[in-house]
């Protein structure tokens with residue numbers, strides 16, 4: 001199935017089943033502010049854990065999308081067959097509408113890197129590798145496999161992250177996850193101001209899913225570190241970015257609020273803002289789509 005044919009889902013929440021703190025639970029059947037789907041993150045080995053935590057949702061056909069955390073999208077090497085087999089089993093059980101993952105290396109020399117994933121090298125060779133890998137993965141699986149801009153603390157690059165995605169999309173026309181917090185952190189990590197990006201190159205029409213989270217700022221002397229922080233309220237700069245660009249996302253299917261490990265009130269406030277400001281987009285895309 002092609003990413004452009006997916007029905008819009010609306011507004012959802014993320015949860016990592018490796019260490020579940022289920023903020024999303026409060027909003028499954030909430031009359032005032034319901035979520036439309038769950039984005040669950042899981043390793044290929046964690047099917048039993050997923051069953052333990054969300055079997056009731058799966059049995060009641062609640063919409064899900066899947067965030068795998070083990071595909072090395074920065075290399076053209078295929079994952080071992082046992083990894084593919086386990087991912088197939090995961091998809092068979094949860095029946096997500098799509099899956100999406102950050103570009104980079106999640107494993108290296110039998111070391112699982114997890115949160116310390118190494119982002120793709122942003123050059124022509126990197127474009128070629130990600131393009132080949134993502135087209136192979138979209139042949140392997142029946143649901144669309146999307147690529148997400150990763151968290152970046154240090155970048156090896158010959159081009160901006162947005163130009164990199166522009167080139168990959170030109171090659172293979174895949175769907176995208178745009179993580180706004182990752183993009184803002186990337187700007188800081190590469191010495192750029194927030195607005196100093198080639199925004200005109202970015203293929204907004206390929207964005208299927210948006211990720212919004214809080215930001216954590218750590219000032220050490222003259223130096224500043226920015227990373228996205230799921231336990232903090234969605235940062236104003238992330239809301240502003242979305243407001244400015246959402247109308248270009250004519251194929252948007254979901255806005256995922258990455259609000260976990262936080263007080264319910266924090267997640268609830270973010271959800272209410274998202275529904276009030278951005279729900280119109282899904283109605284519009286449904287009619288036009």
Ligand SMILES: [Fe+2]
Nearest residue numbers: 148179211258
């Ligand atoms: Fe994300």
